[in-house]
Amino acid sequence: MARVRELLGRPLGIGVLLVVVATAGFGLYWFQPWKLWQDQTVEEALPTAQATPGPAEEQAAGAEPSGAPSSPAGPRTLAAGELISHEHATSGTVKLVRLDDGSHVVRLENLDTSNGPDLRVWLTDAPVKEGQAGWHVFDDGEYVSLGKLKGNKGSQNYVVPNDVDPSRYTSVSIWCDRFDVSFGAAELGRA
Secondary structure (H helix, E strand, C coil): CHHHHHHHCCHHHHHHHHHHHHHHHHHHHHHCHHHHHCCCEEECCCCCCCCCCCHHHHHHCCCCCCCCCCCCCCCEEEEEEECEECCCCCEEEEEEEECCCCCEEEEEEEEECCCCCCEEEEEECCCCCCHHHHCCCCCCCCEEEEEECCCCEEEEEEEECCCCCHHHCCEEEEEECCCCEEEEEEECEEC
């Protein structure tokens, strides 16, 4: 103990201690290891269709009746796939869904993966490969980030921007932007 006090009493010892503390602090910030033990569950319903008013509702609102009955078509699954594990054990289903208004969402159902720093949902044109061969392929081609992963467990929706043609993309990755690695991915097979 006296040796430690003697070392800390010197400018070099204080400098070394400061470097060690700064390095440890940066490492904790960068890796955020506590997230491995923290789960965040998000349960969102699939966005529902809004019914178009039928003739009775149109007349009540003062509009001319269109003659079309009130029956929304509902959301339609265009493509789907099962998540496979990459850097971390990952499972669940991915669906590309077209809503009644023509917009699209990527829906993750029954997602179960590890939490991590800076996780994103990416719509990509990369092939889904098993094992380590698939960990780093998703930033090689074209991809669209749909936003931060809302939770590492549950069912959730991610809006595809209107200027993105979803038919150009073939897979979805749970991507760790900080470490450029896929936690898990799914090939989108046409429904």
